[in-house]
Amino acid sequence: MSATQALCVFCSSDLETSEHLFIHCNFSRSVWMKVLDWWGIQYYLPRTLDSLLLQWPEIVHDKFQRSTWRLISSSTIWGIWLLRNKIVFEEGTLNLFDCFSTILHRVAIWLHTQDSNFTYTGNDLLRSSDGIKLWCNKKS
């Protein structure tokens, strides 16, 4: 493997470690900030992936919102990973909105799979997080 192959495909300036790819890269940070902003939370990103996975669900206090938030963070990690692979293997392009949109569409599919009463689409979620919060609060 050459030195360039080990560089992050998003920024081409840092080594692609899991922490860099999923948290510290400016692009990934922007994805997380967009997700946080969409949900209406202000929060800092932890330094490590372990901390992210452990602390992240705790920033949402309601039990059902927390469960949904955990799913959203899984979709975010998955979305970053899939975009990375799309760029590496399919000459995909870096696009924050596309990545964010894919994350929310996946969340809508996953939640509908878990509960057929979840009827919001990815486009509904893109417009606002109000519906998903309402759905969570109805389950409480």
Ligand SMILES: [Zn+2]
């Ligand atoms: Zn990077």
